[in-house]
Amino acid sequence: MPITVEIPKEKWAGKVREVVLGATAADGGTRAKTVVVGGEATLPFLHFDGAIPHPPALAIEVRDRRPDDWSPLVYEAWGEAMNDPAEWAKAAEKAGADLIVLTLSLTTADRKPNTPENAKAVVRKVLNATGLPLAVFGPGQAEKDNELIVPVAEEAKGEKLLLGVCEDKNYRTIVATAMANGHNVSSKTPMDVNLAKQLVILIHDMGMPLDRIIMDPTTGALAYGIEYGYSVMERLRLAALQGDSMTQQPMIVTPGEETWKAKESKVGEGVPETWGDWKRRAINWETLTAASLIHAGADAVVLRHPETLARVKAMVNGLMSAN
Amino acid sequence: MALTGLQIYKLLPQTNCKECGHPTCLAFAMKLAAKQAELALCPYVTESAKAQLDAASAPPIRLVAVSCNGSKVEAGNETVLFRHEKTFYHKPGLFIRVEDTLGAEGIKTKVSEADSYLVDYVGIKLGVDGFAVEAVSGDGAKFAEAVGAVRAASKKPLILIAPTPEVMAEGVKAASGTQPLLCAADESNWQKMAEIAKSAKAPLAVKAESLDKLAGLTEEIKKAGVEDIVLDPLAYGYGDSLKTLTQIRRLALKKNFRALGYPIIAFPSNGAGVDETVLAAQHIAKYAGFIVLNTFDPATLYPLLVLRQNIYTDPQKPIQVQPGLYEINSPTADSPLMVTTNFSITYFAVNNEVEGSGWPAWLLVADAEGMSVLTAWAAGKFDADRIAKAVKSTGAEGKINHKRLILPGQVAVLSGELEESLAGWEIMVGPKEAVDIPNYLKVMWGEKAGSR
The missing domain is CATH 3.20.20.20 (Dihydropteroate synthase-like)
Incomplete structure (x- = not known):
């Protein structure tokens, strides 16, 4: 005889903030559409506990120039488009990306230091090539980041970019220019719940509204510390739902960057035979890392390979239409 | 309702026979209360106690x-x-x-x-x-x-x-x-x-x-x-x-x-x-x-x-390897000395690359409380002092005839401080990722060896 089972439901006190990426002409930008991340009032895809207004955004990472040391599999996937950030962004949009993450390099293609003029020109070119919202991240060295991101923020005023990378040792300049030019910022901290929360507080203290901050709690690739990133994200999300205001930012993570530097993805030779076919393994590596982090609460994942994008997108569609 | 360890203990034989695999009946009772053991392990529990305990003692998800x-x-x-x-x-x-x-x-x-x-x-x-x-x-x-x-x-x-x-x-x-x-x-x-x-x-x-x-x-x-x-x-x-x-x-x-x-x-x-x-x-x-x-x-x-x-890794126990000086590919006094942390994933990533490169090398594994390079550095567990201490305490100095230490690229910022802590040493900044070690050794260490 069937037994009537009463499903225990969670009554959460809080929810994740919504952050709007990109601005259409109506809002002073030139984007064809905007992407909203966050807004969940429940743990990932548990629709029976609360609303999930937006699917996680799937971003493709594009470089301002052809990168030097990426995996041959990624070069093979994008081909000639990688020589031109505008073409690359177009190809990413065509492959189904919701968002373009443009990472600026330390040097230009002819090995000279990158310049504000070049950065501005590249950002303009990419904005012209795609209607998707755009994130622009510096090369990851404080001085250079500030030198490049400030002019970019001014050039793209009103486009509601996501600017990065803000870290505890270098966030003031980027936050100030984002505030002045109507952009969002990414707050990146090394795999720790309290550090993540603290940097959000510091950025907010400068006057940046909370609905313009996304946090990047940092992740590791599968086999390279994914469990740390995974659990930090689960803990941050639980804290957010329990009502801890400064953890209620949407989360972005970069499984593409992390996995494609892992040996399992990057190279096909000189590895054990038990690792299996290189291409399938490499794409599984990125796909499973991204899929796991989405289950831990990621609101945006930055990917590199178009096949990963397609597989993760199919999963997200399934998870969103669950009711 | 779940019973506490003491409530369970009162229902057990209290003979400390150890046949359940626990040192005392109280220890077994505590395990039962924590739902990490099954009552069936006790051969002497009475039927009436068993009935009382059954509902409370079984783990919530049966093994x-x-x-x-x-x-x-x-x-x-x-x-x-x-x-x-x-x-x-x-x-x-x-x-x-x-x-x-x-x-x-x-x-x-x-x-x-x-x-x-x-x-x-x-x-x-x-x-x-x-x-x-x-x-x-x-x-x-x-x-x-x-x-x-x-x-x-x-x-x-x-x-x-x-x-x-x-x-x-x-x-x-x-x-x-x-x-x-x-x-x-x-x-x-x-x-x-x-x-x-x-x-x-x-x-x-x-x-x-x-x-x-x-x-x-x-x-x-x-x-x-x-x-x-x-x-x-x-x-x-x-x-x-x-x-x-x-x-x-x-x-x-x-x-x-x-x-x-x-x-x-x-x-x-x-x-x-x-x-x-x-x-x-x-x-x-x-x-x-x-x-x-x-x-x-x-x-x-x-x-x-x-x-x-x-x-399924236990998050409360970081997986670590023993800090110390490790030999890879039978190193000699001329071989490079590299340092990393004792987080096991970090250690194996570095070890596998060096081993695969064919270069003999000394790998100094510093005690960073089981954290990876960047995390340990952020937490202050992998700084110039700790690295210098590891060089000294492991006797690494005595094994080599040069004074060069290869530092993980992620913590390049430590090189200045380290040159102060290790007077007379040359600190070489290695690659950020383990996968780039073979090429680094070939180019950077190969050059050094050639110049000598």
């Missing part, structure tokens, strides 16, 4: 074992919904599906290949846990033959999937001497399936399309004398699988709901339009106890095995 020739896959006994709350205990068994229509040769090929598969991850050998033989033919004799063929090729535990009790009975006969999981009883056949399971002393999976029906069936089957039950909630899509498996786990842990307090079997390839590998990854993190994969492919199995290993 179910599938075994064969001494190898065993256990699932259940989990105590938390999120790994950071404590840890996940029993890694879900990964089983490869073998259809009985494959023919004797086909079975032999598929099973032998999967059976012998072993892949090394940070010094741990990982492989498949067993095989799920399915009676696709619907024919008892064929099914029995297939079970025999699988057993001839592998000694790993089995899951037997059969549509009717009659076919199942044939498979069970062919699997005699082992403890397979029988899959699965449903509304229409559970009486007969339970009889077979009971007489074979085998665990029984139960399937139903709603939790109400599933709970009703497990109660009936338990009354019929089968206690080792596994749940198949027939949730095959990404969304309904996550929802249903989460609900079952919540009911068991938060409501102590016995009728669904069992491990779950998942079939990530049964749904239309679902990517088996992606759904299996969800099943690993979100609550499956047994996972049946259609395909054996190292390129998917390796990442799934590693994911399982990562998710």
Whole structure:
């Protein structure tokens, strides 16, 4: 005889903030559409506990120039488009990306230091090539980041970019220019719940509204510390739902960057035979890392390979239409 | 209501006989209270005490074992919904599906290949846990033959999937001497399936399309004398699988709901339009106890095995290696000295690269409390002082005839400070990623060696 089972439901006190990426002409930008991340009032895809207004955004990472040391599999996937950030962004949009993450390099293609003029020109070119919202991240060295991101923020005023990378040792300049030019910022901290929360507080203290901050709690690739990133994200999300205001930012993570530097993805030779076919393994590596982090609460994942994008997108569609 | 350790202790014999494997009755009582032990381990508990304790002492998710020739896959006994709350205990068994229509040769090929598969991850050998033989033919004799063929090729535990009790009975006969999981009883056949399971002393999976029906069936089957039950909630899509498996786990842990307090079997390839590998990854993190994969492919199995290993790592115990000076490829006094942290994933990544490069080298593993390079640096556990101390305390200086130390590229900022802490040393900044070490050694160390 069937037994009537009463499903225990969670009554959460809080929810994740919504952050709007990109601005259409109506809002002073030139984007064809905007992407909203966050807004969940429940743990990932548990629709029976609360609303999930937006699917996680799937971003493709594009470089301002052809990168030097990426995996041959990624070069093979994008081909000639990688020589031109505008073409690359177009190809990413065509492959189904919701968002373009443009990472600026330390040097230009002819090995000279990158310049504000070049950065501005590249950002303009990419904005012209795609209607998707755009994130622009510096090369990851404080001085250079500030030198490049400030002019970019001014050039793209009103486009509601996501600017990065803000870290505890270098966030003031980027936050100030984002505030002045109507952009969002990414707050990146090394795999720790309290550090993540603290940097959000510091950025907010400068006057940046909370609905313009996304946090990047940092992740590791599968086999390279994914469990740390995974659990930090689960803990941050639980804290957010329990009502801890400064953890209620949407989360972005970069499984593409992390996995494609892992040996399992990057190279096909000189590895054990038990690792299996290189291409399938490499794409599984990125796909499973991204899929796991989405289950831990990621609101945006930055990917590199178009096949990963397609597989993760199919999963997200399934998870969103669950009711 | 759950009883406290002391309440349980009062009901135990209090003789401290140790036969349960615990040093004292009180220690055993504490384990029972924490739902990490079963009362059946105590041979002397009285019937009346047993009745009182039974409701309170069983773990909220029953531990179910599938075994064969001494190898065993256990699932259940989990105590938390999120790994950071404590840890996940029993890694879900990964089983490869073998259809009985494959023919004797086909079975032999598929099973032998999967059976012998072993892949090394940070010094741990990982492989498949067993095989799920399915009676696709619907024919008892064929099914029995297939079970025999699988057993001839592998000694790993089995899951037997059969549509009717009659076919199942044939498979069970062919699997005699082992403890397979029988899959699965449903509304229409559970009486007969339970009889077979009971007489074979085998665990029984139960399937139903709603939790109400599933709970009703497990109660009936338990009354019929089968206690080792596994749940198949027939949730095959990404969304309904996550929802249903989460609900079952919540009911068991938060409501102590016995009728669904069992491990779950998942079939990530049964749904239309679902990517088996992606759904299996969800099943690993979100609550499956047994996972049946259609395909054996190292390129998917390796990442799934590693994911399982990562998710089931105890978050309270960082996996560490012993700090010290390690020799790779028989180094001499001329060989490079490199430093890294004692987080085991970091250590193995570096060690594997150096070993694979063929360069003899000294690898200095500093005590960074089991953290990776960047995390340890951020936490102040991998700074110039600690590195200098490691150089001195391990006697690394005495092993080499140069004073050069290769620092991980992630902590290049430490090089200035280190040159102060280690007077007279040249600090070389190595690559950021382990995968770039061979090239670095060739170019940077090769140049040094050439210039001398």
